Amino acid sequence: MKKNNALAQARALTLPSREASLKREVSVSQFWNSNRKLLENAWAEWEIENKDHLLIPDETLLDPSLLQAINDAWENPEKENVVADLWKEIIPGVYSAQFFNLDRLTEFRDYLEAVINSQIPKRPPYGIQLNRYGVMLDPRSEGHLAAPNFQAFYNDIMNRYMRPIARLLLGTYGYDSQTFGFSIQYNPDKDKDLHAHTDASAATLNININLADEEFTGSQVDFHDKTTGKIVQTIFEPGKAIIHRGDVPHATHPITSGQRSNLVVWLYGDHMQIPRGNTSSYGNSDNSISKFDEPKNITAHQRWSIPDAPKDTFAPF
Numbered sequence: 214m215k216k217n218n219a220l221a222q223a224r225a226l227t228l229p230s231r232e233a234s235l236k237r238e239v240s241v242s243q244f245w246n247s248n249r250k251l252l253e254n255a256w257a258e259w260e261i262e263n264k265d266h267l268l269i270p271d272e273t274l275l276d277p278s279l280l281q282a283i284n285d286a287w288e289n290p291e292k293e294n295v296v297a298d299l300w301k302e303i304i305p306g307v308y309s310a311q312f313f314n315l316d317r318l319t320e321f322r323d324y325l326e327a328v329i330n331s332q333i334p335k336r337p338p339y340g341i342q343l344n345r346y347g348v349m350l351d352p353r354s355e356g357h358l359a360a361p362n363f364q365a366f367y368n369d370i371m372n373r374y375m376r377p378i379a380r381l382l383l384g385t386y387g388y389d390s391q392t393f394g395f396s397i398q399y400n401p402d403k404d405k406d407l408h409a410h411t412d413a414s415a416a417t418l419n420i421n422i423n424l425a426d427e428e429f430t431g432s433q434v435d436f437h438d439k440t441t442g443k444i445v446q447t448i449f450e451p452g453k454a455i456i457h458r459g460d461v462p463h464a465t466h467p468i469t470s471g472q473r474s475n476l477v478v479w480l481y482g483d484h485m486q487i488p489r490g491n492t493s494s495y496g497n498s499d500n501s502i503s504k505f506d507e508p509k510n511i512t513a514h515q516r517w518s519i520p521d522a523p524k525d526t527f528a529p530f
Contacts, residue, residue: 218258252359268320271366274321307456312454349395353525386515396476
């Protein structure tokens with residue numbers, strides 16, 4: 214077998230057209246599924262080819278205070294309040310905190326730029342087709358970013374960080390066995406906004422990956438406070454994250470200058486189960502989605518645990 218055989222083959226593939234992707238034609242899914250193994254092998258070869266100058270993303274990219282608090286809580290779940298104290302409540306069910314270490318964020322963005330320039334086919338989120346950083350992140354998604362080192366980092370984010378934080382702040386225990394994620398970039402002349410919607414998730418973590426000098430105007434996010442009926446407006450800051458229940462209505466204002474780049478990751482239960490009261494007008498809005506009451510009286514040790522259920526193949530989009 215020739216060196217970089219899978220990488221060369223993957224780069225030679227002809228991607229489905231944007232029009233076919235937006236219409237979700239059967240041929241699009243067939244393309245990604247028939248080439249899944251080839252693309253996984255190509256990403257592995259890409260990492261080997263670039264191992265001398267490519268970042269291996271890991272949790273040291275994250276904010277030091279968050280990193281320390283999370284590691285302490287995994288050792289002793291009774292210390293979880295230190296984690297909770299790092300998150301500022303915006304409205305009930307919506308919290309914000311520093312997630313990435315600003316001193317390391319340039320390294321991570323350079324890694325993502327290398328991903329984009331890899332020439333390996335990648336699928337952007339359906340309906341979000343024009344932005345440079347639009348990539349599916351989870352293995353259950355067709356055309357996902359299958360680079361092994363990135364997947365190890367992604368799994369750490371979901372298992373060690375997002376899941377216990379969501380359980381602690383949002384009460385999502387029992388509806389967080391499955392994961393989903395994508396990246397997105399808002400740009401005035403491309404994908405520029407997102408209308409009011411809820412998510413097909415128990416919890417959504419939206420992480421801004423703009424660098425400190427990457428300014429933008431517009432692109433504020435409105436959250437609807439169902440307890441007061443008021444709209445609370447927030448602005449993403451570099452390296453900061455917002456975590457919220459999927460059933461909290463939210464919308465993104467049009468961006469008017471600059472660019473805003475984010476990673477968006479979801480948690481939900483097996484077969485797309487979400488807590489009772491969660492409804493979705495974005496992603497998977499199929500009425501067959503199950504809705505159940507949240508379990509009660511969960512202990513700290515239960516929150517700081519990883520589900521042993523196998524991953525399913527249900528993807529919101």
